[in-house]
Amino acid sequence: MEITALSISLILSLGLCELNSALALNVSGAGVSSEAASLKCKLQGTTRLPAFSVDGDYIIGGAFSIHYNMHTVENNYTYMPEPLRCKGSIIPRELQFSRAMIFAIEEINNSTELLPGIRLGYQIYDSCALVPVAVHVALQLSNGLDPVFYTGDNCSQSGMVMAVVGESGSTPSISMSRVLGPFNIPQVSHLATCACLSDKQQYPSFFRTIPSDQFQADALAKLVKHFGWTWIGAVRSDSDYGNNGMASFLAAARREGICVEYSEAIHRSSQTGRIQRVADVIRRSTAMVVVAFTASGDMKILLEELSLEPFPPRLWIGSESWVTDPDMLRFSFCAGAIGFGIEQSVIPGLRDFLLDLSPSKVAASPQLTEFWEDAFNCRLKKTTNESVCDGSEDIQTLQTPYTDTSQLRITNMVYKAVYAIAHAIHNAVCQERKSATHCDKFSRIESEEILMQLKKVHFSQNGYDVSFDANGDPVATYELVNWQKTEGGNIELVTVGHYDASLPVGREFRINRNLTWVEGSTQVPVSVCSESCPPGTRKVLQKGKPICCYDCLPCPEGEISNATDSPDCFPCLKEFWPNAERDACLPKPVEFLSFNEVLGIILASFSVGGACLAIITAAVFYRHRTSPIVRANNSELSFLLLFSLTLCFLCSLTFIGAPSEWSCMLRHTAFGITFVLCMSCVLGKTIVVLMAFRATLPGSNVMKWFGPTQQRMTVVSLTLVQVIICTIWLVLNPPFPVKNLTTYKERIILECALGSAVGFWAVLGYIGLLAVFCFVLAVLARKLPDNFNEAKLITFSMLIFCAVWITFIPAYVSSPGKFTVAVEIFAILASSFGLTLCIFAPKCFIILFEPEKNTKKHLMNKNQSG
Known part of the structure; x- marks a missing residue:
């Protein structure tokens, strides 16, 4: 018998379809047997339930790293492995992202201009920020939640979501894109910044509302060069985000003449000894400036290790993943850190939505329950030796990243991603008529149509422009932020400048406010392997060391150098001679036997x-x-x-x-x-x-x-x-x-x-x-x-x-x-x-x-x- 191409792709790519045991296959080479009607596609394994879900006319998927770890067990191959599940503390910022997606969908559902008469649904999953779970989530989003989703003679994609928002990391996003890409399911990430994802040959259905790390790497290199730092340390996450981002930064740094004393990789799952080794490298180094291209969770573990022992002050240059994370501001020894962050934004009504957590809503969601119990240190249900929440808990008194809406940097990227998908669906199912917009909620649209429409979207929402270039990237704009210590001793994020990659070369970067540096100093710290060679000298590289390590030798007799860090001296013209400093050629004094001497x-x-x-x-x-x-x-x-x-x-x-x-x-x-x-x-x-x-x-x-x-x-x-x-x-x-x-x-x-x-x-x-x-x-x-x-x-x-x-x-x-x-x-x-x-x-x-x-x-x- 023949099997349709879609069925083959489902079988081979996902391994999710099985034939009913009662089915008898007659492969005659001429067509499909009449018994093929009994063919059914079933989901294999254990179904992963979404963290948040609501049904609708069109479903939008979501994947967020609400937890940062996964429970693992050793398999002895004598019983079925346990389902993959997340563990550890809940990440309040990621919870805010997922709730912001729900807010945006509800706002769209209440809109009379965008998708009128159509109700969007959602399925939001916790990916634990790990590849195995992210792949499982991608497979789940590709097939839906129905145990049996094929009952006819056409293997439909009735359970497939229209598009997916997420993931929060580059490595999980890459894994998800490789699963979603063959089915042309658009993926719009709010935080995956790896430059590799701009390759449309490998990731044809990937979009993002956050700029690529290539822009950030160039901006970081220009920032380091701007302040004259030529001798730096480098720390990265051992992931696609960190490795690719750091590779782009190092390439840009070499073009700017910046040398790297060390480059170390860390990961939150690394053994304690490896984290200690990286911390020791930073403590022993001579570079004053450390550029950290890391995920927030990895950076947190490193800073916790560094805080255990005193070490010489270091100036941290951070990527947007961690430098704007409010949870990181508790590391006071990092005061003076600077880096690029996504621009601040305001989303009207979001704060009220985040705080609108009634006991019934909290109890209905395991994630909200876990967040509530961790935040108030109580249990909704009675357990041994633990206090029970008595109803007096007030979420408005909490000071956590979940309730913090003062900046809404990445949260706005989630908000824009949802609206981008909604505009793509709108353009696919709605028609503009003279009197009003008519949308057909019964229209059967393929994800490929949404993919095509996403490439064309260009709109403004709350004053924020949203569009994608040929690589699925937005216009790259950043804020330059500085960790400044307040009079009360706390650390706060202060915006001190901007970077706009769309501006002409040399004008992208500007600083419009004073910065404070390590230990509250107002003087720009120095981080060089060798002091600059003044005019009148030339640079001679030290054998076996990077080009930033050199000695300064005076120019030979009759030669000058009139620039700082000159690699060579050049001779004066015949009738000129160097001055005492050998930085300028002066006319030679004319000598003859004079009546005046x-x-x-x-x-x-x-x-x-x-x-x-x-x-x-x-x-x-x-x-x-x-x-x-x-x-x-x-x-x-x-x-x-x-x-x-x-x-x-x-x-x-x-x-x-x-x-x-x-x-x-x-x-x-x-x-x-x-x-x-x-x-x-x-x-x-x-x-x-x-x-x-x-x-x-x-x-x-x-x-x-x-x-x-x-x-x-x-x-x-x-x-x-x-x-x-x-x-x-x-x-x-x-x-x-x-x-x-x-x-x-x-x-x-x-x-x-x-x-x-x-x-x-x-x-x-x-x-x-x-x-x-x-x-x-x-x-x-x-x-x-x-x-x-x-x-x-x-x-x-x-x-x-x-x-x-x-x-x-x-x-x-x-x-x-x-x-x-x-x-x-x-x-x-x-x-x-x-x-x-x-x-x-x-x-x-x-x-x-x-x-x-x-x-x-x-x-x-x-x-x-x-």
């Missing part, structure tokens, strides 16, 4: 003083030009020598000041020509002395060959040679100003480049040649008889001159910067003073102080030594 002033003073000395000497000689001592020493050459010495003194001034194109050419040529003129005069005087004594020999007529005309020609000829050398030098490759960037790295030396080194050394060599020649002739004439033999004075002057210029060469080559110029000036002045003092000082002394020796008789006396 002490060395320049001293050298200029000696230069001017030497010129004045030569002029004064010339004046003395001119005043006593008729005296024997002046006439005997070739007065014409003496005046020409004094003139050249004056120029030698003054030419040193051209070496002082900023080099220019003209000054560079002038200083070397003027120096070369004036010194050659000086040496020519000295050489002429030396030759005159030699020729004068040789002329006194009998028969000598040598003086006619070296008279005044010949002396002038000698001076001019010798000087002209230097002029020619200098001219060739200036024409071919003259000296020019240049910026010396190599001698000193940190400053620029303005100096004159030689242009042609051959020209420079030719000028010096020619001067040296004349000086040596003068020195040799003066040595030859030094012992000639006379009271005042000028050759002796020339010998001493040439000795000084040669010594100065011989020592000048190594000093010139080795002197750096402006001291090269100073050495050159010193050589000019020293040699000029040597000539002036050695040749003219003795004569001036006789002229001025010993005039009795300034006679022809005294000068011609060969028996006396001058």
Whole structure:
């Protein structure tokens, strides 16, 4: 026989249909036997009763983690296993969620605009926040509560709910979606935030009114980066919610340059030793900030463990699952915690509905009974050694998450989920007519139609927009909340900012209120592995450690970094040099021998003083030009020598000041020509002395060959040679100003480049040649008889001159910067003073102080030594 496709899916997927034992199957390959009418689909196993249920025209399912644990027994396979059942304390917040769903359905049933004339029913289950129970709930919601739900020739889905609200966790939601998905039953979660559920390939019928964790992970990473925390710890729930959420956060944190010291997983069912180990890791860590992507129940167990022993203060960054849970605010050592929460909301009438619990309503529901007895510590029925509730209990006096409607963050997500499903049903079964909306409550609609309509819903309820994108996700908006301690010592949630993922990049995140931090501090805590490297240094990673752990090394010489935490230093341009802090490039100071500095002033003073000395000497000689001592020493050459010495003194001034194109050419040529003129005069005087004594020999007529005309020609000829050398030098490759960037790295030396080194050394060599020649002739004439033999004075002057210029060469080559110029000036002045003092000082002394020796008789006396 053939079995319909739906029957096959029920058999294979759910294992819930069985054939009646009286049924005889005739598989003829041609069709279905007439006996197939006796085929019945029965629910197998024990039926799980809903926590709350009401019949209606269309049924909406619900799954909430009203309890957080499940009773388990060891099976010995000798009897049928016990039904899965929840245990532990009831979770007041989850109870509020389930009651909010009932409130929303009753509000819709009383509405004249949404589903008029149609009554919605509900089946709300407690899933214990565990996968086995959640799967069982999903199977139950897929089939209904009727023991036998197939009696005809068509395996209908009469017991199937239109849609399901829930679950409160990502892992149970994933399990439920895999069961509900093949039957196209829409599932709208109010609290399952795992980014994995946005994958429509795997979860085609899943929707949610709470944003995906992908948005929250990005927001948390941006929050951590905003406050400069680069060294953090990470704790997550060992579940799909925690693992996937933390994976998304760590990926976002890496993009923001944030390092994680440790990443630990916890679960409320974990052994105590594992929780202790995680707590010890947090206590020993150096990270000040801990990001906890955990479920509320898991976080509660961890904080309880941490509260047992004192530990260094930590700043907690929380995901919305626990950071906005009022029950968590009792952990006062977490004051200063910040995190993202779903936006606060107001649902008119909800508080009155939650508080409207009459004794009969409480007694009719095991969950309400358990909540009532736990809240008031009494029993509705008499038991041994326990007090009985006497009717004086007032729920309005309770301070529990169930009665707290001050914020209604997640509760509003339940409210919106119910309304989204109601709008989808409305669009499927109702038609808008001119006068009113007509809804057909007898219309048979498939869950697939509701799935299609859910994708299109877009409405506002109580001012809250509800819509879904292609992945079944809503627009992601969060509040930034801060745990602040009141004056009374209690912790309260304070909204300090907002995050809207729909805004442009860089503008999603804003803070509009002051935060308080750990231990009430108003200063933002620091959580870094290494302090930021200031400008002027560069980061060098520590071997074997994350990129946030590094050393700060000063930039090398000549390089800077002008940003905090710079990974590299970069060199300054050639004419710039780092400042002392090495965070900026400043123009290099320009250095040259200036008239404004002490060395320049001293050298200029000696230069001017030497010129004045030569002029004064010339004046003395001119005043006593008729005296024997002046006439005997070739007065014409003496005046020409004094003139050249004056120029030698003054030419040193051209070496002082900023080099220019003209000054560079002038200083070397003027120096070369004036010194050659000086040496020519000295050489002429030396030759005159030699020729004068040789002329006194009998028969000598040598003086006619070296008279005044010949002396002038000698001076001019010798000087002209230097002029020619200098001219060739200036024409071919003259000296020019240049910026010396190599001698000193940190400053620029303005100096004159030689242009042609051959020209420079030719000028010096020619001067040296004349000086040596003068020195040799003066040595030859030094012992000639006379009271005042000028050759002796020339010998001493040439000795000084040669010594100065011989020592000048190594000093010139080795002197750096402006001291090269100073050495050159010193050589000019020293040699000029040597000539002036050695040749003219003795004569001036006789002229001025010993005039009795300034006679022809005294000068011609060969028996006396001058």
